[in-house]
Amino acid sequence: MSAAHIFEGAKRLFLAQSRPLINKVLALPTAIRGFPSFRVSLSLMVGFGLFGLLSLWSSPEPEPDLSMTPLVAELAPSLSLPVSMNERVNRWMERYLSDQRPAFERYLAREGLYSEMIKEGLRARGMPEELFYLAAIESGFSPGATSRVSASGMWQFMGPTAQQFGLQIDEYVDERRDPVRATEAALDYLQALHAQFGSWYLAAAAYNAGPGRVARAVRAHSGDQAGEEELYWEIIDLLPRETRAYVPKMLALIVLGQAAEDYGFEIEKADPVEFDRVWVPGGTSLRWVANSVESPVSELWDLNPHLIRGVTPPNALFPVRIPPGTSPLLVASGGSRWRTVSVDD
Numbered sequence: 001m002s003a004a005h006i007f008e009g010a011k012r013l014f015l016a017q018s019r020p021l022i023n024k025v026l027a028l029p030t031a032i033r034g035f036p037s038f039r040v041s042l043s044l045m046v047g048f049g050l051f052g053l054l055s056l057w058s059s060p061e062p063e064p065d066l067s068m069t070p071l072v073a074e075l076a077p078s079l080s081l082p083v084s085m086n087e088r089v090n091r092w093m094e095r096y097l098s099d100q101r102p103a104f105e106r107y108l109a110r111e112g113l114y115s116e117m118i119k120e121g122l123r124a125r126g127m128p129e130e131l132f133y134l135a136a137i138e139s140g141f142s143p144g145a146t147s148r149v150s151a152s153g154m155w156q157f158m159g160p161t162a163q164q165f166g167l168q169i170d171e172y173v174d175e176r177r178d179p180v181r182a183t184e185a186a187l188d189y190l191q192a193l194h195a196q197f198g199s200w201y202l203a204a205a206a207y208n209a210g211p212g213r214v215a216r217a218v219r220a221h222s223g224d225q226a227g228e229e230e231l232y233w234e235i236i237d238l239l240p241r242e243t244r245a246y247v248p249k250m251l252a253l254i255v256l257g258q259a260a261e262d263y264g265f266e267i268e269k270a271d272p273v274e275f276d277r278v279w280v281p282g283g284t285s286l287r288w289v290a291n292s293v294e295s296p297v298s299e300l301w302d303l304n305p306h307l308i309r310g311v312t313p314p315n316a317l318f319p320v321r322i323p324p325g326t327s328p329l330l331v332a333s334g335g336s337r338w339r340t341v342s343v344d345d
Contacts, residue, residue: 075258081128081200082229083251088236092245092252097263103140105267107133107253108260110141112269114154114179121187128200131190133253134207135183137246143179143305152176155186165189172313178306179273201232201247209243275303275321278330282314292333293326 075083096104118132138156139145146152150159153176159169165185167175175181186207193203193211197218206214217238222231236244256263280289286304290297301310303321312318322330 075255079130079254081130083254084229088248089251092248093256096252096256104256105265106140107136108265108267109270112271113273114141116272118183121183125187125191127187127191130254133250133257134204136253137249143177153182154179155182157182157185172309172311173306174308175306199229199231201229204247204250205232205239205243208246209240213240274324276324276327277319277321278327279317280312280320280334282312282316282318284320285311289320289322289330293322293329295323295326299323
């Protein structure tokens with residue numbers, strides 16, 4: 001990053017974090033009746049004080065463009081997804097630097113758990129790696145997330161869509177909560193949406209709102225002509241409120257994620273989730289597996305969030321994920337009829 005971009009990040013961070021405090025201070029005189037001049041004086045004091053502080057913090061160069069367009073231009077060669085910058089994206093950047101900062105810090109920390117797995121799947125399909133941020137928007141990279149409308153898992157699948165893309169949902173297993181299987185299904189779905197709309201922005205919007213709603217918006221605007229990223233911005237007001245923020249959130253996360261250190265984020269990312277896989281008889285409980293591999297049962301739950309009853313389905317072998325290097329312990333406990341697999345094949 002250039003010095004100008006670092007300055008720009010620091011100044012934006014200062015403005016975003018100062019605005020709530022300034023607003024509170026300026027609102028305080030409303031409770032003081034009979035002293036209108038005090039409100040004016042205090043407003044001037046705060047205004048001049050802030051102006052003076054920013055003046056001391058100024059650069060001898062021309063004031064940087066807060067639209068972040070120069071920074072995006074510098075990042076562009078390293079991005080596989082085109083990034084458009086506008087007022088909507090800037091607004092979400094400011095929110096991730098202020099009231100949404102704790103959420104963004106959680107995203108950065110939890111990103112390490114699954115990001116490489118997701119990116120590997122995206123690369124294998126020839127899809128933009130930056131789409132992995134959709135899992136942050138959907139669930140904060142949490143396999144156990146459940147929405148108020150019963151969407152579930154890291155990719156927040158509804159039941160019918162999950163089953164359409166091959167995920168198992170029954171009384172023992174909910175693969176929407178399986179980060180590996182759900183990621184495979186989510187990328188298949190996004191790939192199908194891109195094939196339908198010819199645009200990753202529209203594919204992301206359709207992932208959130210459903211392809212029917214996006215298709216109707218496209219037809220209303222342009223007579224069924226899709227294929228350009230800019231079309232998303234042209235039809236944005238025809239989309240549901242949540243979807244109008246969906247792509248701006250994604251783009252804000254892409255830019256901030258690439259330049260997190262320049263914005264003062266020093267987050268230690270979680271280590272990637274790793275495991276061995278062992279096929280066990282039907283009806284095997286995670287508690288029994290935990291005892292066999294000498295690990296906390298909570299760790300087995302974390303590795304197998306899709307086993308919603310804590311036990312494998314009856315009457316058939318079923319794969320269970322266990323801490324790396326512990327498969328010999330489990331096989332020794334279960335007997336020679338168990339098959340051990342070291343990778344999730």
